[in-house]
Amino acid sequence: MSRPRVFLVDDHALFRAGVRAELGDDLEVVGEADDVEPAVELIGEREPDVVLLDVHLPGGGGGRVVEAVKADHPSVRFLALSVSDAPEDVIAVIRAGARGYVTKTISGPELVDAVHRVAAGDAVFSPRLAGFVLDAFAADPTVTGGATPSFDPELDQLTQREREVLRLIARGYAYKEVAAELSISVKTVETHVSAVLRKLQLSSRHQLTRWASERRLL
Amino acid sequence: MAWSGEGCEHGLIDPTTETPIPPPDPGAREDELAPIEAAVRAFIGQWRRHRRRVWGQDTGDELPQTGLAGEFAGWGGPPGGRARHWQRRYEAIHGSSPDMPAWLVARRHGHRHWWHGPRRVGPLRRSHEDRLLGGVAGGVAGRVGLDPTVVRIAFVLAALASGFGVTCYVLAWLLLPTEGEHSSIASRALHDWRGIALALAVIPVVVVVLVLASALGAGWVGSFMTAFGIGAAGLVLIWRNVGEQERDMVARLTRPLSRLGFTGGGSWRGVVVRAMLGLCVAAGGAVVLLLGSNRAVVRPLGGVLLVVAGAVVIFGPWWLHIVRDLFEERQARALAEERAEVASRVHDSVLQTLALIQRRSDDPQQVVKLARSQERELRSWLFEGQVPGAGDLADTTMAGAVSRLERDVEDRYDLAVEAVVVGDCELDDHLCALVDAGREATVNAAKWSGSPTVSVFAEVELDEVSMFVRDRGVGFDPGQVASDRRGLAESVYGRMTRHGGTAEVRSSPGGGTEVVLRMPRHRAERDQAPAR
Numbered sequence: 001m002s003r004p005r006v007f008l009v010d011d012h013a014l015f016r017a018g019v020r021a022e023l024g025d026d027l028e029v030v031g032e033a034d035d036v037e038p039a040v041e042l043i044g045e046r047e048p049d050v051v052l053l054d055v056h057l058p059g060g061g062g063g064r065v066v067e068a069v070k071a072d073h074p075s076v077r078f079l080a081l082s083v084s085d086a087p088e089d090v091i092a093v094i095r096a097g098a099r100g101y102v103t104k105t106i107s108g109p110e111l112v113d114a115v116h117r118v119a120a121g122d123a124v125f126s127p128r129l130a131g132f133v134l135d136a137f138a139a140d141p142t143v144t145g146g147a148t149p150s151f152d153p154e155l156d157q158l159t160q161r162e163r164e165v166l167r168l169i170a171r172g173y174a175y176k177e178v179a180a181e182l183s184i185s186v187k188t189v190e191t192h193v194s195a196v197l198r199k200l201q202l203s204s205r206h207q208l209t210r211w212a213s214e215r216r217l218l
Numbered sequence: 219m220a221w222s223g224e225g226c227e228h229g230l231i232d233p234t235t236e237t238p239i240p241p242p243d244p245g246a247r248e249d250e251l252a253p254i255e256a257a258v259r260a261f262i263g264q265w266r267r268h269r270r271r272v273w274g275q276d277t278g279d280e281l282p283q284t285g286l287a288g289e290f291a292g293w294g295g296p297p298g299g300r301a302r303h304w305q306r307r308y309e310a311i312h313g314s315s316p317d318m319p320a321w322l323v324a325r326r327h328g329h330r331h332w333w334h335g336p337r338r339v340g341p342l343r344r345s346h347e348d349r350l351l352g353g354v355a356g357g358v359a360g361r362v363g364l365d366p367t368v369v370r371i372a373f374v375l376a377a378l379a380s381g382f383g384v385t386c387y388v389l390a391w392l393l394l395p396t397e398g399e400h401s402s403i404a405s406r407a408l409h410d411w412r413g414i415a416l417a418l419a420v421i422p423v424v425v426v427v428l429v430l431a432s433a434l435g436a437g438w439v440g441s442f443m444t445a446f447g448i449g450a451a452g453l454v455l456i457w458r459n460v461g462e463q464e465r466d467m468v469a470r471l472t473r474p475l476s477r478l479g480f481t482g483g484g485s486w487r488g489v490v491v492r493a494m495l496g497l498c499v500a501a502g503g504a505v506v507l508l509l510g511s512n513r514a515v516v517r518p519l520g521g522v523l524l525v526v527a528g529a530v531v532i533f534g535p536w537w538l539h540i541v542r543d544l545f546e547e548r549q550a551r552a553l554a555e556e557r558a559e560v561a562s563r564v565h566d567s568v569l570q571t572l573a574l575i576q577r578r579s580d581d582p583q584q585v586v587k588l589a590r591s592q593e594r595e596l597r598s599w600l601f602e603g604q605v606p607g608a609g610d611l612a613d614t615t616m617a618g619a620v621s622r623l624e625r626d627v628e629d630r631y632d633l634a635v636e637a638v639v640v641g642d643c644e645l646d647d648h649l650c651a652l653v654d655a656g657r658e659a660t661v662n663a664a665k666w667s668g669s670p671t672v673s674v675f676a677e678v679e680l681d682e683v684s685m686f687v688r689d690r691g692v693g694f695d696p697g698q699v700a701s702d703r704r705g706l707a708e709s710v711y712g713r714m715t716r717h718g719g720t721a722e723v724r725s726s727p728g729g730g731t732e733v734v735l736r737m738p739r740h741r742a743e744r745d746q747a748p749a750r
Contacts, residue, residue: 083593083597107670127638127675128636128638130638131639131640131675134640135639167675170638170640170673170675170677171673171675171686171688171732172636172671172672172673172675172686173688
């Protein structure tokens with residue numbers, strides 16, 4: 001596998017240094033930025049394969065970086081990296097176009113693996129994100145407390161298989177283990193996860209925002 | 219916090235010493251050629267800044283300078299203005315734009331209409347923070363959940379209609395304690411014996427004057443003196459018993475009067491021009507009032523308007539000055555309180571933990587444990603709004619119980635628990651057993667697996683609640699459970715089967731372990747509290 005070119009966006013210099021060290025030689029770090037505006041400018045200049053993006057930045061949410069860069073450089077992919085577990089933050093950055101979300105407690109090798117996956121165009125779901133998605137896309141309206149159905153039932157429903165995959169990820173299974181458990185190939189698992197990501201990004205905003213804010217009020 | 223008593227230095231931050239008070243800005247808007255526009259502009263500017271302050275928005279936003287129309291942008295107006303305020307507040311808290319329309323943000327926070335304000339609990343008190351005069355309107359508004367402006371307008375209308383509003387306001391001011399105080403002005407005055415003695419000393423003076431007046435045949439002096447005496451005695455008592463801040467406020471209000479009633483910023487010529495102009499207008503009004511045509515409506519109305527206009531021209535800058543001072547004082551106060559709140563929170567948690575960590579720097583495990591529990595606490599305060607150290611109210615639900623489990627196990631053992639909950643429901647006996655079994659499985663993984671993380675996944679479905687506890691540690695052969703692993707069998711299998719659930723352990727040497735627990739949901743419980 002070729003060495004993906006990585007760009008770091010985080011407002012903590014210490015954390016950037018730590019990530020740089022953990023990424024090691026498998027990846028090429030082409031730049032760093034500590035806020036929205038320098039990030040947008042530098043990413044446009046250097047066109048990395050993957051941007052590791054902090055959800056919280058002084059100049060606004062990480063979602064702004066995604067939106068600003070996506071317009072001009074659709075080939076740049078984003079992986080959100082955050083300490084925040086607030087569902088709204090996670091959903092917001094994913095909806096802005098990030099290809100995945102992992103927490104900052106992720107181990108070095110797992111992070112490298114996630115970056116490779118995103119560089120290859122796949123989605124990366126942490127157990128927590130998988131849990132959020134399952135929660136937001138609850139299958140049965142009675143389980144959602146009678147949530148109003150949205151415009152496109154196709155987009156707002158997960159298939160049984162996607163649900164199984166997400167459930168296994170939420171249980172802490174790696175993609176490989178998910179594949180073994182369901183007797184499918186890793187590629188198929190990746191396809192399912194990407195499909196879920198697409199639904200997450202395209203489905204009507206209504207139900208998701210409603211879910212996220214209710215979830216927050218708990 | 220259990221460890222808060224372990225001898226840390228207190229007073230690391232004294233919130234009272236470092237309060238930045240914005241310097242007053244004398245004569246910032248002295249525009250002699252257009253005093254009216256300046257007045258309106260300044261007042262609205264103050265008003266908007268004040269709104270931002272009280273509603274908790276950012277303070278750095280400067281006013282647009284594009285004429286009066288610009289001043290009104292985003293101000294008042296149902297429901298866009300308030301909604302935008304809430305959106306800004308949301309962004310200030312979360313660092314990102316809300317993923318929902320602005321009005322929804324406002325509504326989520328309880329502001330269904332523009333006239334609604336933040337509601338406070340507790341007995342009725344005069345507001346300390348939200349006050350223009352005595353804080354009565356602010357206090358009442360907070361109590362009933364209205365915008366203070368609405369209550370203020372009601373008071374003013376009542377005052378204009380019959381003077382009833384003034385009486386009510388003064389009574390409330392005297393009888394209601396300020397927030398954080400236990401006694402009202404009236405109750406303090408009743409116990410202020412020296413003040414009462416001073417007030418009673420007025421009586422002989424009044425009597426002497428009355429006698430003299432009747433002797434000289436000037437009865438009107440007598441009635442005038444009685445009212446004056448009672449008023450003076452009351453004012454003495456009130457003055458002695460109002461709070462320090464209110465005394466300061468009155469002193470500040472009257473200070474400009476001693477300087478001829480004009481702000482220091484304007485030039486002497488400007489003052490003279492303004493005074494002349496005002497006097498002319500007022501005199502014109504007086505002439506109309508006294509001598510004007512006999513048409514019933516035009517004379518009093520036009521005269522009064524002209525007199526008022528004259529007064530505004532003469533005293534406008536002074537009033538403006540007062541209003542500006544009031545707002546600045548309030549801004550500084552709100553800022554100071556906010557800082558004190560954050561400082562005490564930080565002191566209680568972060569600084570204490572840092573002190574502990576320094577002391578235990580030779581014990582890395584302990585340091586990690588402390589850092590982890592502190593991180594969790596801080597995060598729950600920042601992102602979930604839970605007050606650190608307060609009891610966990612969410613403990614009666616599945617999600618609350620699982621996050622409690624996560625916390626407890628992380629605190630006690632040196633590993634990270636990654637808990638994910640999908641759906642939620644109230645706990646009953648059976649689900650408590652499920653959570654207990656899950657806790658046992660997690661502790662088991664912490665003790666034996668050697669894995670640095672354990673994943674806990676709980677899912678609430680219509681018919682059952684399931685829980686998965688997974689580690690990637692050494693694993694074992696379930697067929698050959700060693701005798702020291704009886705705990706798992708007893709507390710997990712036993713507990714689950716007694717409550718009608720099932721437990722399954724999937725493990726292989728080197729492949730980690732997963733415990734799968736399932737508990738059917740009971741009809742009554744399910745109907746009462748459907749999961750989301």
